[in-house]
Amino acid sequence: MFDKADIPAMPVRTLEDLLEDPHLKATGFFTAREHPTEGPITTFASPLDFEKTKVEFRRHAPRIGEDGEAVLREAGVSDAAIDKLKAEKALIMPAPMGS
16 A cells, blocks of 8 residues: 555564564674673674774673763762762662672
8 A cells, every 4th residue: 555655664663573683683783792790682783894903892881870980080070079979879889790
């Protein structure tokens, strides 16, 4: 019906459909990784492919609050101000690894 009316349309897919998509599988779009606290996860492979320099995975996705202190320090926030934010629970700190 849409083709006859010259209306561009396609099926709506679910997230689960994406993992089984033949084209994405064939191109290696997804990759499995081991996250230190979350266990095995499926994530995107790098979309970059250089002939001489291979793209390497360097770091897992941060947990909530994992980089908060570093980001604030880089922005010039003082240690005292960061400590105050922690005390007021305005800066979420991640649970220790393994807990």
